[in-house]
Amino acid sequence: MEAILASTPSQLKSPFQSLSSKLWPSFSLTLRESKRKTIRYPPASRIRLRVFANSQSAPASAMASEVSSVPSEMKAWVYGEYGGVDVLKFDSSVSVPEVKEDQVLIKVVAAALNPVDAKRMQGKFKATDSPLPTVPGYDVAGVVVKVGSQVKELKEGDEVYGNINEKALDGPKQFGSLAEYTAVEEKLLALKPKNIDFVQAAGLPLAIETAYEGLQKTNFSPGRSILVLNGAGGVGSLVIQIAKHVFGASKVAATSSTGKLEFLKSLGVDLAIDYTKENIEDLPEKFDVVYDAIGQCDKAVKVVKEGGSVVALTGAVTPPGFRFVVTSDGAVLKKLNPYLESGKVKPIVDPKGPFPFSQVVEAFSYVGSSRATGKVVIHPIP
Ligand SMILES: NC(=O)c1ccc[n+]([C@@H]2O[C@H](COP(=O)([O-])OP(=O)(O)OC[C@H]3O[C@@H](n4cnc5c(N)ncnc54)[C@H](OP(=O)(O)O)[C@@H]3O)[C@@H](O)[C@H]2O)c1
Numbered sequence: 001m002e003a004i005l006a007s008t009p010s011q012l013k014s015p016f017q018s019l020s021s022k023l024w025p026s027f028s029l030t031l032r033e034s035k036r037k038t039i040r041y042p043p044a045s046r047i048r049l050r051v052f053a054n055s056q057s058a059p060a061s062a063m064a065s066e067v068s069s070v071p072s073e074m075k076a077w078v079y080g081e082y083g084g085v086d087v088l089k090f091d092s093s094v095s096v097p098e099v100k101e102d103q104v105l106i107k108v109v110a111a112a113l114n115p116v117d118a119k120r121m122q123g124k125f126k127a128t129d130s131p132l133p134t135v136p137g138y139d140v141a142g143v144v145v146k147v148g149s150q151v152k153e154l155k156e157g158d159e160v161y162g163n164i165n166e167k168a169l170d171g172p173k174q175f176g177s178l179a180e181y182t183a184v185e186e187k188l189l190a191l192k193p194k195n196i197d198f199v200q201a202a203g204l205p206l207a208i209e210t211a212y213e214g215l216q217k218t219n220f221s222p223g224r225s226i227l228v229l230n231g232a233g234g235v236g237s238l239v240i241q242i243a244k245h246v247f248g249a250s251k252v253a254a255t256s257s258t259g260k261l262e263f264l265k266s267l268g269v270d271l272a273i274d275y276t277k278e279n280i281e282d283l284p285e286k287f288d289v290v291y292d293a294i295g296q297c298d299k300a301v302k303v304v305k306e307g308g309s310v311v312a313l314t315g316a317v318t319p320p321g322f323r324f325v326v327t328s329d330g331a332v333l334k335k336l337n338p339y340l341e342s343g344k345v346k347p348i349v350d351p352k353g354p355f356p357f358s359q360v361v362e363a364f365s366y367v368g369s370s371r372a373t374g375k376v377v378i379h380p381i382p
Contacts, residue, residue, distance in 0.1 A: 114234065226252055228269075231256050
């Protein structure tokens with residue numbers, strides 16, 4: 001980490017920042033050692049965007065105290081207009097966000113991408129988005145370097161992880177996790193389980209919160225059966241494990257393409273279904289819960305038992321299916337930490353990663369391809 005000694009909030013530069021600017025068989029449930037790669041940044045193309053470092057912050061008087069080794073500027077990925085991956089620019093002089101009284105500042109060690117990052121960048125949620133320019137990224141794992149005055153439990157040096165946006169689509173933060181630093185409410189964070197590294201932890205928050213919240217909304221109880229559509233993705237791979245090990249599912253079935261069936265079995269599914277060869281509507285059985293993580297609610301409702309529940313994360317909803325949008329909650333992470341620490345629930349990091357910070361564009365493209373297995377993680381961050 002670059003140590004630039006500076007900065008009190010009043011020393012921050014003008015908010016008008018000049019942006020220089022971009023399975024196996026090795027697959028296993030645990031991450032292999034993080035790869036050290038040479039970081040090459042894209043050639044700088046100079047554009048001017050307005051980056052208000054304090055646009056989501058409280059007045060300086062309410063700020064946290066000590067900023068000793070926190071610089072005033074940081075490296076981050078930024079987009080100033082909606083579009084595909086070509087709108088992403090690398091910027092080496094974005095103002096480090098200030099913290100509100102209930103927030104902590106995290107030195108980001110690893111971040112992860114979710115499909116929502118790509119959809120948000122395309123402008124699909126522009127009606128409820130924060131103002132551009134945007135530093136994307138929901139998922140973070142890192143170290144607390146500064147605490148707000150009302151922060152109760154976390155302290156400098158704590159290793160934490162979380163989804164930085166309480167409401168995924170409703171005013172997500174302008175300053176996300178694809179940066180050296182990000183400011184996050186304490187209530188959205190949990191201490192990182194000691195047995196997993198930052199890369200593994202970064203891949204968990206949004207996906208595991210979605211998996212858990214969806215199951216909870218079905219009132220899932222032990223002994224029930226579940227079919228997961230898209231069992232190999234970030235969310236589905238955790239739905240499988242949480243249904244089995246946290247909620248006590250009696251039978252877990254899941255879909256994937258042919259090459260990922262063994263992976264599904266390694267997660268503990270009792271029935272791995274190849275969606276390229278089988279139609280779920282032809283299955284001889286029905287399920288208490290169908291968790292649709294791909295957008296096939298019309299099919300999902302045909303394989304749920306009478307009175308059962310169908311969770312629909314994306315696409316059109318067919319009754320009795322229901323949609324919800326994940327809420328970030330550190331309490332959920334704290335509740336699930338023992339399952340992670342015992343190894344019952346395992347983080348899944350896509351074997352193509354982790355992607356170094358210089359390859360965020362490639363990582364976005366990969367997430368957008370809908371082919372990722374588990375999570376697409378960015379590490380190291382400068
Ligand atoms: N409502 C919410 O709060 C919420 C929260 C999180 C996510 N989501 C949404 O839920 C969806 C899943 O998210 P995610 O992060 O799990 O996605 P993801 O990780 O990008 O999913 C990738 C996986 O999709 C699988 N896949 C592609 N087509 C498939 C098909 N026809 N049937 C079964 N699997 C298929 C791929 O497996 P193969 O290579 O084997 O095809 C791949 O492993 C996204 O649309 C996301 O935006 C919504």
